[in-house]
Amino acid sequence: MTGTHQAVIAPRALGDAGPAVHPIGLGCMGMSWVYAPQERDEEAAIRTIRRALDLGLDLFDTADLYGPFSNERLLGRALKGRRDRAVVATKAGLAVDDAGSIHRDGSPAHLRASCEASLRRLGLDHVDLLHLHRVDPAVPLEETWGAMAELVAEGKVRGIGLSEVSVAEIDLAHAIHPVATVQNELSLWSREPLADVLPHCRSRGIGFVACCPLGRGFLTGAFREPGDLPAGDGRRDHFPRFSVEAMRQNRALLDELGAMARDAGHTPAQLALAWVLAQDDAVVAIPGARTLPHLTENAEAASVVLTADVRARLDALPPAVGGRY
Template sequence: MGMSEGYGPTSWDDAIATIHRALDLGVTLIDTADAYAFGHNEVLVGRAVAGRRDEVQLATKTGIDRMGADTWALRGDPGYIKRACDASLLRLGVDHIDLYYLHRPPQNAEIEESVGAMAELVKEGKIRHIGLSEVNGELLRRAHAVHPVTAVQSEYSIWSRDLETTVGEALRELGVALVAYSPLGRGFLTGTVDVTALPAGDARRRLPRFRTTDNDVIADAVRTLAETKGVTPAQLALAWVQARGAHLGVPVVPIPGTKRVKWLEQNVAAAGIELTADEAATLDGLAARTVGGRY
């Protein structure tokens, strides 16, 4: 998303170069959505993977019908989902989507109707697997009864652990993987974000956690431990998310977003970092200190 909107200035050329470098380094999951910059991001991703489609598990989403910069509806009506899928295929320039998410629980349809439409897309060969985003356990179980759900995408990081109590049990029960978005706390856990100096176009200015300096103690704690371990704060934060699979009892796949090759390479290097029990315990306790909601 950040390659197209939300986090300051963007560069098409830098974004394409970053995705190409990700593929070169063995990254295989690319995640986008039709709502990101009104489809711009799907076009960008499609251009970046052209000629390398077989190297990628391509994920995109539908369900946030944007009518303006700050105006949208959460839709799940079958006709909308099917039209949106066709539009995503066109923008991406591909003949199928590997993992297709319902971006948020719909306001205008029951989850069974939405997943039923997605199941028809599976039968038609337009998508391979169904995902949901930001659902609770009840909605996941209801959806899974219509068609197997492969993955649930939710925000998950050192300072965002709500899903452990809202959907964690259902994930384990059904064997559904967790795809963790914003594993770096929207950049906050990298220790490079000054919440008092976010530029005017930065979407984080609207989020409660970024309207206070009370959370600086969390970033400071991550930075201190990272320095002791000889890694970057971002790498430490990613290592924590990756290690949570053993605790949650399901596969956990973090999807850190970045616009620059430098940060991409740093993120990829985190895959080889292991935490000691003491390090994990220190990081585990930080969520309780978070001030402000996610939205």
């Protein structure tokens, strides 16, 4: 093995006042929504979640939107009798109308109703983290954040966080009530938080939860063109980086990552996750996994320490072609 070595896995705190968790968590969205509908299997997903606990993974990320609503029920079933071993994070602030269209709703009434409904679906009396899924430009962030702070005061939520936000939005919220965590996309092909949001979180003792750390699966090397994606997979229609032309151009990144992984004796996913974790000790990654082999592969990435040479080569990979959304 070259270019990496194994390390003891130390827990990472979700912000200065937050719980310490395994550096790798589990993003549960794909078990119920967006990706590969014909491959969804609730019983297999429950086994995967429970196996994650056995492996020491303890941060589980869901949202009321996922499904919609079914993903929280799934996670609640899987954690029944094991709640004390899990740190549960969910999200509110996006709503789905009768036609299936998604819109932002940061109103205090919506956030309160959403939180209470999430607790019922999860079968919990509180969640450890509640993220604002997106800032609603129609509602002052002060009102939205104040309502979320009230949920903390009532014991329904332990900590509150923001998702896909700017430095200015972080500061505005943090002045009202501490921001426990920020959840933004961070991966080898989505590096924008490195310029400002991640350093800002570090300076203020805010945890950083890296969502989509495997580029919505592209960085695993499992598919190289849209035709490799299962029929009905939402990546075909909703994410520009999965267009025919973008995927063709993004293969250069994938080919180089694959070659480096072979040299290092790891998988492309493991190197990609190790790179995310290497950005800062405040970072926790939440890759998705629907199967036990993928879960194990992801968990093992937490023990991979990159040498300076491999880190530099990963840093130098070409940027992704195509927008995130």
